[in-house]
Amino acid sequence: MKVALWPIALRSDLVQAFRPGEPAEREGPFRTLRKHGWATRGVSLHIRQGGRASGQWVVFSALNLGAAICARNGDAQTALAFAAAAQRIEESIAFARLVKIFAQLPASTVSQIVEAARLPEVDELTSVVRALAARTERVRLQRRFAGQRFDVHLGRISSAAEGYVVVTSESGLSVAIPQILARGAHRERVGECLAVIKSQIHARELIVRAVPGVALDPELDKPYSPFDRVPGFEPINRADADYLRGQPVPLTIQVPVSIEQ
Numbered sequence: 001m002k003v004a005l006w007p008i009a010l011r012s013d014l015v016q017a018f019r020p021g022e023p024a025e026r027e028g029p030f031r032t033l034r035k036h037g038w039a040t041r042g043v044s045l046h047i048r049q050g051g052r053a054s055g056q057w058v059v060f061s062a063l064n065l066g067a068a069i070c071a072r073n074g075d076a077q078t079a080l081a082f083a084a085a086a087q088r089i090e091e092s093i094a095f096a097r098l099v100k101i102f103a104q105l106p107a108s109t110v111s112q113i114v115e116a117a118r119l120p121e122v123d124e125l126t127s128v129v130r131a132l133a134a135r136t137e138r139v140r141l142q143r144r145f146a147g148q149r150f151d152v153h154l155g156r157i158s159s160a161a162e163g164y165v166v167v168t169s170e171s172g173l174s175v176a177i178p179q180i181l182a183r184g185a186h187r188e189r190v191g192e193c194l195a196v197i198k199s200q201i202h203a204r205e206l207i208v209r210a211v212p213g214v215a216l217d218p219e220l221d222k223p224y225s226p227f228d229r230v231p232g233f234e235p236i237n238r239a240d241a242d243y244l245r246g247q248p249v250p251l252t253i254q255v256p257v258s259i260e261q
Helices: 011-018 027-035 063-072 076-090 093-102 107-114 123-140 179-184 238-245
Strands: 003-005 008-010 043-049 052-061 151-161 164-169 174-178 193-202 205-215
Touching: 003 123, 003 151, 008 011, 011 027, 011 052, 011 063, 027 063, 043 093, 043 107, 052 063, 052 076, 052 107, 063 076, 063 123, 063 193, 076 093, 076 123, 093 107, 093 123, 123 205, 151 174, 151 179, 151 205, 164 179, 164 193, 174 179, 179 205
Parallel strands: none
Antiparallel strands: 003 205, 008 052, 043 052, 151 164, 151 193, 164 174, 193 205
């Protein structure tokens, strides 16, 4: 497991997952989720700067997205299980550390990181986000969620062209999605981590949602290489990479020399 879902979600994410197409700021859908136990209450972030309040957000465990999608699809039991697991993550020591670190950062920085528009630059915050992401992924892959009525394709963007990007998983499977969806998730460049969540409504209609991803190991933040995902081929070494990159060879100039007998 090298890539995981971005572990933080906002209320607007839950609303849109539960009621696609409706305004994200609507109160009704979220109240419905809370009434039936299909969403957690979330954790409030109170940001202070210069001794004064400068911003407030309510953040949720990303497992709430699974709960909202299951609730939309009529799978109330799995939705309850997802929400209960999300509650345990939000009550964890790691989530408390996340909130404490956010309280010390400028409001603009917190906003960008919460929405996954930028990766954290504070070492401790990076560690906490990765720890939460790893725990979220372990829970999501548990057997009790195996029958969930949606599919998660998680990987890195292996190629990008005009109008679409291709997301390739660790196993080598690839999925193409419109570039506008990747841009909405703040992930559209080659090498960036992205998840594609697909939930079928009926035989002729499918909902596709792009969700930011995060690398679980800092060593994995290197440029994407398709060669290490092709079955039967060894990963390329530095010499191969230099050759493919087109390293210039030393310039040589041949000068004619007359040799006298």
